[in-house]
Amino acid sequence: MSLELKMKVAQGMKRLYERDLVSSLGGNLSARTDDGRVFITPSGSPKWELTEEDIVEVDLNGSVLSGKLKPSSELPSHLLIYRERTDVFAVAHAHPPHAVALATAGFLKEPPHVTPEEVLYLRRLSVLEFAPPGIKTAQAISSAVHSSDVIVVKNHGAFSMGKSIEEAIARIEILEEASKIIFMQLLLGRLPMRIPDNLVEEILETYKKT
Numbered sequence: 001m002s003l004e005l006k007m008k009v010a011q012g013m014k015r016l017y018e019r020d021l022v023s024s025l026g027g028n029l030s031a032r033t034d035d036g037r038v039f040i041t042p043s044g045s046p047k048w049e050l051t052e053e054d055i056v057e058v059d060l061n062g063s064v065l066s067g068k069l070k071p072s073s074e075l076p077s078h079l080l081i082y083r084e085r086t087d088v089f090a091v092a093h094a095h096p097p098h099a100v101a102l103a104t105a106g107f108l109k110e111p112p113h114v115t116p117e118e119v120l121y122l123r124r125l126s127v128l129e130f131a132p133p134g135i136k137t138a139q140a141i142s143s144a145v146h147s148s149d150v151i152v153v154k155n156h157g158a159f160s161m162g163k164s165i166e167e168a169i170a171r172i173e174i175l176e177e178a179s180k181i182i183f184m185q186l187l188l189g190r191l192p193m194r195i196p197d198n199l200v201e202e203i204l205e206t207y208k209k210t
């Protein structure tokens, strides 16, 4: 179980890096077990050579249980989310460039509702003002942790939560995909078009049935 989870955390982080959602030394990914152990990517290790041996195991207070490396510097935000949200089993933090640009420039303030998938996975989205990484970012996130599954911090990046690593990563990917679509509309000289509210309800109803 632990080894499998460590492998999934390392693979997931590599995926975010390979998809240009984070630079080699940026971003972090973690997963939590039912008994309160957290597996998180290390601080300062290049993402392209990450393996399960690099993943650090900590408890919910941040004490290292196993691993040779130092846990990510964003550990306080991951732990805050796990302590506050018992439904969350994975947290991804990346720097999706289009999403960060839109949020920082004031074009992304609420769920943009540009695609059905985004309606479903990003409907609990918050944008926060910049706070320095580490403890200060965790303090900022505490204000939005119960109302959001995706939190974008201006001039920095996004934190996403999920029931699984796959879901947390998908939320980052969908955030960036929706942001690219908004960008392209702006480049075409159009203000982003939203899916009408009555159809948003219909989309949510449709997904509920499947």
Ligand SMILES: [Zn+2]
Pocket: 026, 027, 093, 094, 095, 133, 156, 157
């Ligand atoms: Zn970051």
